[in-house]
Amino acid sequence: MRYAETGFDLEIDLTRGSIERVASPLDMTEMYLGGQGAAAKILWDRVSPGTDPFSPDNLLIFSAGILHATPVPGVNRTAVNTISPQTNLMAHSLFGGFFGPELKHAGYDKIIIKGKAPDLVYLYIHNDKVEIRDATHLRGVGSTETGDRLKKELKDPRVQVAAIGLAGENRVYMASIEHNHASAARGVGVIMGDKRLKAIAVRGTKDINIAHPAELFQMSQELHHKIDSSGCGDWMAYDEDDSFHHNHFAWGNARTRLKNYWSKELQDRWTSWKYDHMDRQTGCYNCPKECRNVIKWPGKPRFAYKCYGKDTYHMAAFLELDFSYEILGVAQEYGLDSYSTPQVIAFALELLEAGILTDKDFPGMPEDSRGRFFYIMEKIVRREGIGDILADSVSHAAIRIGNGAEAYDHNTTKKFEQLPIKLGKVNPAYFLMIATGEKMSITQIEGSFPQDPLPTPEQRQAFVDKWEAAPDEKFKQYFLNWEKRADITNQVASEITEWNEAMHYVDDATGLCGFVSSFRGQFGGDVAYHMNNIPDCIRLATGIPFDKDKLWKTAQRIRTLVRAINVRRGLRRKDERPPEDHWAVRDEEAEQKLLSDYYDYKGWNHDAIPTRQTLEKLDLGYVADDLEERGILMVEDGVSAKTA
Amino acid sequence: MKARQATKIIKEIKVDINKCTGCRACEMACSAFHSKPKYSSINPARSRIRVVVDELNDEYVPIRAGDYTVAECTGRHTYAIDGKDYSECSFCGAVCPSRDFFFEPDSGLPLKCDMCETVPALDQPWCVKVCTADSLTYVEREVPRDEKPQPTRDQLEIGLEFLINEYGMEAILENLNRKSKR
Incomplete structure (x- = not known):
């Protein structure tokens, strides 16, 4: 019997209209777990490196985590993976809510979609009944409204729906996939739209079996209590002091710091806006935290946000919170990523100011910032006029516009919009994470090791004394001896980067939410899930033996496989550059040395490609064979990490 | 002394x-x-408590499986609470043909909440234990049990006469005799 998993995937070919239920091998679970890990293996096996992201051969994969639908709390992030047209690399996206567990109860771990439908369709999954249905009546319908309409049409309020809005339908690169007030961001909605797939509606009533039931249930209840009573989760759902983002992050097109922006008066005003319009705070499946603030702003659709998601629009527009509340519901119905979209709009307005774009490009645009943001957003989601160019994201738009526009594309790495953080001195671990990460946003890479040192040795000792999450004593020593942010050796920065990344790769394969796990440890160290207890969760749920070392190796295997997919698509050292103005004080030579040292530490050659030796250690010999066959990895690379 | 109720x-x-x-x-x-x-x-479809959710209208109502009924109600009330309209069904725990809640997914047999009664007893049903939002709280109330009315003399005589006519005096006496010796 298969435990924790169903052991079956759904294979959908939208071109042929075919649906197959395919058994997945157990050893694949042991090697890659579920979620992004399993999806990476499928993309490696089945999407050849020459495949255009808009080709019918590109796959769009929805995968539940290995721990979805088990009693383990805070496990609800469904992974969406494909090849992104924006980066031409593997896109990685996650969304919370209820979709993954429902999919498993319907009897499937993953939905693997290829081909393109002739016109808009949706996929209806009700246990063994799976149908590709006409969705032309939902054309242009908002993403959450689509969910509501499908529930009514199917006469089943318990159906879980993931849908795109107008942005996805029109292949906007910033398009998201929306589900129950959760968004799959970072460039996956565009591929769902390209495949003419408006929505997936899933309903399941089957059992998920647990290998060691009583033990896992007991452990889960302890974790439930821990998550509820500790500070982990999104503290911003309760703490109204958001001086951190407003005083430290850059406004507009990631340019301007307003260091003393926050004030008591402002906080009181914004707090009133929030509580006067908030229906409630909601949580995801089987999680005691309530991170999502559900807001009903007059005359606008109801929406929910968490964390920094409430700041991006008004900070890009130099406005206040009421503007974000006004625009977020509309943007959610269109299905737009609230991290990248405001940057694209601010970029366009900067080009207008610089004279690279002119008033002719924006016929009839209002004068005020508020009106301009709405105007440009409408142009983008409809791909009208200049919106058709902007819909391709900052980097691609800059190239298409030309005439010096490239200089205004200053906040991207690997052609992807980064968080608008502009700081003074380089934190070496952050340099590595932004340069070499493949989850595209620092929030998906950082999180276990604290961002900053604590001022006194006593404080550092107190921190370390209660630090359960550290996978190795050496990290405690590093923290004890850490005094200045930039003062970390290359070796230590490499190890921190590896740990931070590993936790995200574990979360994204198990379905755990970063707010109770990978992302949260950096703020105070007290976090529910870590390398020391996740192996037990996996072992008790699946019956597959797992310990810390095996989980660590699994995380490295998945991480390296993602690197291999991207290397095969052309990613090299030259692409691994954080935005040039991310820090004010730069030292190119030292940074390149840091990068080389990191590659050595990882067992990659100096062009950022994992060596045969490294790949074989992670049971990825077949990857080495392929890379050698394609001439990407020289045969002699296997001898030493430093030969390239 | 008056007996404790x-x-x-x-x-x-x-x-x-x-x-x-x-x-x-x-x-x-x-x-x-x-x-x-x-x-x-694990399978929420087998649960005896379900949360009825309508995100667009901000409705979140946990309901618990009650008695099975063969027929739907003939008419329903709509309740307006805090400016939101709730159908009577939103609060009704009846296992009823109007919706597919509270039926075993395999057999279709109705489910009913048993307050997690088990030996040894739990301090609270599981749904309440895990509800850290305190939307669900468990209350035990002690209420007087209705006393059965004592039969009057007339009722006793009518009853005995009926039994004697039905079974004969001998059978009744023998039975009473046996019971009184026990």
Whole structure:
């Protein structure tokens, strides 16, 4: 019997209209777990490196985590993976809510979609009944409204729906996939739209079996209590002091710091806006935290946000919170990523100011910032006029516009919009994470090791004394001896980067939410899930033996496989550059040395490609064979990490 | 001395719909507890508590499976609470043909909340234990048990006469004799 998993995937070919239920091998679970890990293996096996992201051969994969639908709390992030047209690399996206567990109860771990439908369709999954249905009546319908309409049409309020809005339908690169007030961001909605797939509606009533039931249930209840009573989760759902983002992050097109922006008066005003319009705070499946603030702003659709998601629009527009509340519901119905979209709009307005774009490009645009943001957003989601160019994201738009526009594309790495953080001195671990990460946003890479040192040795000792999450004593020593942010050796920065990344790769394969796990440890160290207890969760749920070392190796295997997919698509050292103005004080030579040292530490050659030796250690010999066959990895690379 | 009045315990789960976050941990825990062996499988479709959610209207209502009924109601009320309209069904725990809640997914047999009664007893039903939002709270109330009215002399005589006519005096006396010796 298969435990924790169903052991079956759904294979959908939208071109042929075919649906197959395919058994997945157990050893694949042991090697890659579920979620992004399993999806990476499928993309490696089945999407050849020459495949255009808009080709019918590109796959769009929805995968539940290995721990979805088990009693383990805070496990609800469904992974969406494909090849992104924006980066031409593997896109990685996650969304919370209820979709993954429902999919498993319907009897499937993953939905693997290829081909393109002739016109808009949706996929209806009700246990063994799976149908590709006409969705032309939902054309242009908002993403959450689509969910509501499908529930009514199917006469089943318990159906879980993931849908795109107008942005996805029109292949906007910033398009998201929306589900129950959760968004799959970072460039996956565009591929769902390209495949003419408006929505997936899933309903399941089957059992998920647990290998060691009583033990896992007991452990889960302890974790439930821990998550509820500790500070982990999104503290911003309760703490109204958001001086951190407003005083430290850059406004507009990631340019301007307003260091003393926050004030008591402002906080009181914004707090009133929030509580006067908030229906409630909601949580995801089987999680005691309530991170999502559900807001009903007059005359606008109801929406929910968490964390920094409430700041991006008004900070890009130099406005206040009421503007974000006004625009977020509309943007959610269109299905737009609230991290990248405001940057694209601010970029366009900067080009207008610089004279690279002119008033002719924006016929009839209002004068005020508020009106301009709405105007440009409408142009983008409809791909009208200049919106058709902007819909391709900052980097691609800059190239298409030309005439010096490239200089205004200053906040991207690997052609992807980064968080608008502009700081003074380089934190070496952050340099590595932004340069070499493949989850595209620092929030998906950082999180276990604290961002900053604590001022006194006593404080550092107190921190370390209660630090359960550290996978190795050496990290405690590093923290004890850490005094200045930039003062970390290359070796230590490499190890921190590896740990931070590993936790995200574990979360994204198990379905755990970063707010109770990978992302949260950096703020105070007290976090529910870590390398020391996740192996037990996996072992008790699946019956597959797992310990810390095996989980660590699994995380490295998945991480390296993602690197291999991207290397095969052309990613090299030259692409691994954080935005040039991310820090004010730069030292190119030292940074390149840091990068080389990191590659050595990882067992990659100096062009950022994992060596045969490294790949074989992670049971990825077949990857080495392929890379050698394609001439990407020289045969002699296997001898030493430093030969390239 | 007056005899102590007999009482019984009423077990209640109080629902605060404003506190529900819609996380459905109650459904997960209920299905785990009622699976056999305990906790061996998870399936909210087997849960005896369901959260009725309508995100667009901000409705989050946990309801508990009650008695089975063969027919739907003939007419329903709509309740307006805090400016939101709730159908009577939103609060009704009846296992009724109008919706597919509270039926075993395999057999179609109705489910009913048993307040997680087990030996040894739990301090609270599982749905309440996992509801950290405090939308569900457990209350035990002690209420007087209705005393059965004592039969009057007339009723006793009528009853005895009926039995004598039916079974004969001899059979009744023999039976009474045996009972009185016990």
